[in-house]
Amino acid sequence: MHAYRTHTCAALTKDNVGETVRMSGWVHNKRDHGGVLFVDLRDHYGITQIVADEDSPALPILDKIKLESVVTIDGTVKARADVAVNPNLPTGAIEVFAREVSVQSRADDLPLIVNSAEDYPEETRLKYRFVDLRRERVHNNIMLRNQVITSLRRRMTDQGFSEFQTPILGASSPEGARDYLVPSRLHPGRFYALPQAPQMFKQLLMVAGFDRYFQIAPCFRDEDLRADRSPEFYQLDFEMSFVTQEDVFQAIEPVLAGVFEEFSGGKSVTPAGEFPRIPYAEAMLKYGTDKPDLRNPLIISDVTSHFEKSGFGLFEKIVGGGGRVRVIPAPDTHEKSRKFFDEMNDWARKEGFAGLGYVTRKGGEFGGPIAKNHGTEGMEKLYAELGLGENDGLFFAAGKEKDAAKLAGAARTRVAEVLELIEEGCFKFCWIVDFPMFEYDEELKKIDFSHNPFSMPQGEMDALETKDPLDILAWQYDIVCNGYELSSGAIRNHRPDIMYKAFEIAGYSQADVDENFSGMIEAFKLGAPPHGGSAPGIDRIVMLLADEPNIREVIAFPMNQRAQDLMMGAPSIVSPRQLRELNIQLSQQAREAVSSGNAAEATDVNGNGASRDELGRDENG
Numbered sequence: 001m002h003a004y005r006t007h008t009c010a011a012l013t014k015d016n017v018g019e020t021v022r023m024s025g026w027v028h029n030k031r032d033h034g035g036v037l038f039v040d041l042r043d044h045y046g047i048t049q050i051v052a053d054e055d056s057p058a059l060p061i062l063d064k065i066k067l068e069s070v071v072t073i074d075g076t077v078k079a080r081a082d083v084a085v086n087p088n089l090p091t092g093a094i095e096v097f098a099r100e101v102s103v104q105s106r107a108d109d110l111p112l113i114v115n116s117a118e119d120y121p122e123e124t125r126l127k128y129r130f131v132d133l134r135r136e137r138v139h140n141n142i143m144l145r146n147q148v149i150t151s152l153r154r155r156m157t158d159q160g161f162s163e164f165q166t167p168i169l170g171a172s173s174p175e176g177a178r179d180y181l182v183p184s185r186l187h188p189g190r191f192y193a194l195p196q197a198p199q200m201f202k203q204l205l206m207v208a209g210f211d212r213y214f215q216i217a218p219c220f221r222d223e224d225l226r227a228d229r230s231p232e233f234y235q236l237d238f239e240m241s242f243v244t245q246e247d248v249f250q251a252i253e254p255v256l257a258g259v260f261e262e263f264s265g266g267k268s269v270t271p272a273g274e275f276p277r278i279p280y281a282e283a284m285l286k287y288g289t290d291k292p293d294l295r296n297p298l299i300i301s302d303v304t305s306h307f308e309k310s311g312f313g314l315f316e317k318i319v320g321g322g323g324r325v326r327v328i329p330a331p332d333t334h335e336k337s338r339k340f341f342d343e344m345n346d347w348a349r350k351e352g353f354a355g356l357g358y359v360t361r362k363g364g365e366f367g368g369p370i371a372k373n374h375g376t377e378g379m380e381k382l383y384a385e386l387g388l389g390e391n392d393g394l395f396f397a398a399g400k401e402k403d404a405a406k407l408a409g410a411a412r413t414r415v416a417e418v419l420e421l422i423e424e425g426c427f428k429f430c431w432i433v434d435f436p437m438f439e440y441d442e443e444l445k446k447i448d449f450s451h452n453p454f455s456m457p458q459g460e461m462d463a464l465e466t467k468d469p470l471d472i473l474a475w476q477y478d479i480v481c482n483g484y485e486l487s488s489g490a491i492r493n494h495r496p497d498i499m500y501k502a503f504e505i506a507g508y509s510q511a512d513v514d515e516n517f518s519g520m521i522e523a524f525k526l527g528a529p530p531h532g533g534s535a536p537g538i539d540r541i542v543m544l545l546a547d548e549p550n551i552r553e554v555i556a557f558p559m560n561q562r563a564q565d566l567m568m569g570a571p572s573i574v575s576p577r578q579l580r581e582l583n584i585q586l587s588q589q590a591r592e593a594v595s596s597g598n599a600a601e602a603t604d605v606n607g608n609g610a611s612r613d614e615l616g617r618d619e620n621g
Helices: 059-064 122-127 136-158 199-207 245-263 280-286 313-320 338-350 369-374 376-386 401-418 460-466 496-505 510-516 518-524 538-545 576-581 588-596
Strands: 020-032 037-042 047-052 070-079 094-105 181-183 191-193 212-220 232-241 277-279 324-330 357-362 365-367 393-399 429-433 438-441 446-449 476-481 484-491 531-534
Touching (some): 020 059, 020 094, 047 059, 047 070, 136 232, 136 245, 199 531, 232 245, 245 429, 245 476, 245 484, 313 324, 313 393, 338 357, 338 393, 338 401, 460 496, 510 518
Parallel strands (some): 047 094
Antiparallel strands (some): 020 070, 037 047, 181 191, 212 232, 357 393, 438 446
């Protein structure tokens, strides 16, 4: 017999009744029924009920041992009585009568209870993550992640993609988020950078002639964290040669749709080949964001022309100054009290906006200050144009175009949530396309890249030489699902002459390009194919499939919101000897922070830079 087990805790059925078995696992739960002890034994695979009575030498040991201790049980499989069958367990028709028990490891008092759904502070859960991972929901999330990655890898391979690994230690790049830097002991004063994405290397693989590449790529970004971001994350990184934007879409849509269909638990998924293509300008107008949640049926409209000459002086002033007026419908709100509309206005102010105007309508009668000032005739004309009914309310977002769009987008989401309009049980994908190549930077008073500087401009060199830069679109696209951006991607600018011209428009010289991107620009001068790709974020995919609100719930060992590993104590203080070997001397501020134990202060000695600099951003947002 095997030293630890003949069967796992999910393997036994009625077919095994009468067999002598050996099982190992954690003591998940105990129930004392007066001389008869029931123990739920748990391993990675499942749970088996163990029984010990006064005739079993295992009883005194199991009775005293604490939960989460690890034991090995020798016993006989017995059928449960019909009334005791648990249909929710694969092993629910049997139990094992314990004849012997060996204690492999005794557990002390637990920092959190594994067999409970009780919520615990994140600090406790992350400090004792190895215990937290034993809990069913978290354990299932990590197994889902494994299954999703396995499925992604298989689907990419089936489409003819080859998996390659790119370097972890690379050079720092001036574009994108802040790098994590690694000092070099052999080259004093020089640093490696952990990859924010394998962007340049995967493009160089195309230049090297490999045609279709992918990898499950680890990426690192030293930026402020949110619920859907982590300082280290993984993405399905891929690149293709001799492709158009549509070729990229046709390659990745079956992969994403297939994975979501496989693990959606019965939720509907946008079919491959039917992901809507929404131009960036249309997305910003209709949804107020380039990450629209298509489960939300509300559509934003621009009604600026209605207020060019209006009795509402505030809107006239905004429109006269070049601003915009956007509206969000609130259908069938005639039975809502004034409080609902006032609370929406209060919400907008708490979010940092000046306020959210509104019009009420009940049985065709308009209400509210905007309706009073704009007049019944003007409101009826506005409602007719929007196709609104006699019991629909309307919210107004006014201001500079970007500000109005941002408020309207946030209000669209808020209104739909409050009115419970967001469709349940579905994953709705879309592509956001036709991003502007350039934008005007109000702060720097210059034209700059608006998204990814390495995208091919639509119209190529002719567009750069003949068009107003602010009218030029890029072959740049985002994959969005249920309001989450899964990744950015692009058809790359593979021609040095076009790249030099694009950077020139943004105020960068040929020397700047040669200095900052020497490896890539030199490679392109030696024969580069047209190519493009993307990099959907695996953590976000699993987060959506697991229906978790926080990305840390689907990562085995995540950091907290201050980028700290509470379990292993990272980032940690290193010895003076290690610093000397690396030719590093801490600043006075850092030394004081280390001596006082203030890790947050110690990690901020280089200042508070933005998460993206003047050259834009790369894959995966």
